[in-house]
Amino acid sequence: MNSVWGTPLTPAEQTSVPLAVTEPPLTIGSRTMPSRYFLAPLAGYTHLAFRTALRELGGLGLATTDLVQATMLLSGRRKSMELITTSPADRPLSVQIFSGRPEELVRAAKWLEDAGYEGIDLNMGCPMAKVNGQGGGARLMCDTSGATRLVAGVVNAVRIPVTVKMRLGWDADNLTAPALARAFEQEGVSAVTVHGRTRQQGFHGGVDLDGIAATVDAVESIPIVGNGDVRTVEDAQRMRTVTGCAAVAIGRGAMLDPWLFRKLQDVVERGQSPREPTSDEQIDFLVRHFTLMTEQHGDYSCTLFRKFAGWYGARLGVPEDLEDRLRRFTSADEFHAIVEQIRERHGERESTIATALVKVPNGPVERW
Ligand SMILES: Cc1cc2nc3c(=O)[nH]c(=O)nc-3n(C[C@H](O)[C@H](O)[C@H](O)COP(=O)(O)O)c2cc1C
Incomplete structure (x- = not known):
């Protein structure tokens, strides 16, 4: 079997992109990524201190700030300023913003560019009511032309790379990610991250790798970043091989195992066995x-x-x-x-897998 990782590949996996041990570095717009394994934002967890500590362990590529509301950013709210606080070691970094108001999103993007930030990520995937109530977040996925106009407005207003993070679609009947990714690419978006669930699924059910693969197939050349439920080196490899995505964004898996990026570097870049931390x-x-x-x-x-x-x-x-x-x-x-x-x-108590401690929405996603 041609699996780099020792796990036999299914026939579907064998027809998809094999993972090269020595891959060229990935570029997103003008930026070259130190690794193809990214940190997905987890509001409340992936702050500067966590990102920096993670980067020091090695293997992390792009990180993204927690979601920042454009209005709050523009009015200089302390909380927003804390969210965008960074340091020279915290690179490469994108700031994630959202708003249902195009002119506000454009102003926030320009403000970030003027302030020296090097990348902007637009959020279209958040199931939170307060995001969707404003017309931002996943609701935008139902309105392809509106979403495309919004994205184009930002891309045209700044020189730094603009990326988009979204879900597969609003629900199983509206899987709009492939069409949106293609439209965004034509407007100049540099990469798209896809969490392989619909907005209706919240965090339930499995991640639909075929849905991410369809998004990869829909674009011409921009990187698609696969996201969802990657907890181990093997999960990351499966995400890459089954979907053909150019990079993987890891959220809760980074909390569960901050050494995951280092392990991926050991295995993918160095062809070594992954080291467990002492x-x-x-x-x-x-x-x-x-x-x-x-x-x-x-x-x-x-x-x-x-x-x-x-x-x-x-x-x-x-x-x-x-x-x-x-x-x-x-x-x-x-x-x-x-x-x-x-x-x-330490060790007096048995150590356990602590994923459940990263809280996800429970019950109807509108209430998260
Ligand atoms: C507590 C929590 C906070 C999140 N905050 C954000 C956010 O600010 N912006 C965003 O785009 N996604 C956010 N997400 C979604 C994650 O980035 C990611 O898409 C999702 O958790 C699936 O990936 P994972 O299984 O690797 O965690 C959040 C998820 C959780 C659980």
């Missing part, structure tokens, strides 16, 4: 993540870190009393004292 490396990552958070947020990081406590606790097998303390500490000194105890006692 316990010390995992604890060092926790410390680095928190330290980077304090550089941006100071003491408020103690509060912000709470949402990660359960995840690190599960991943590192941190005893429950220490995990509880990770949720309550109020100073950096206290954090480091807890970490010392984690170094001594």
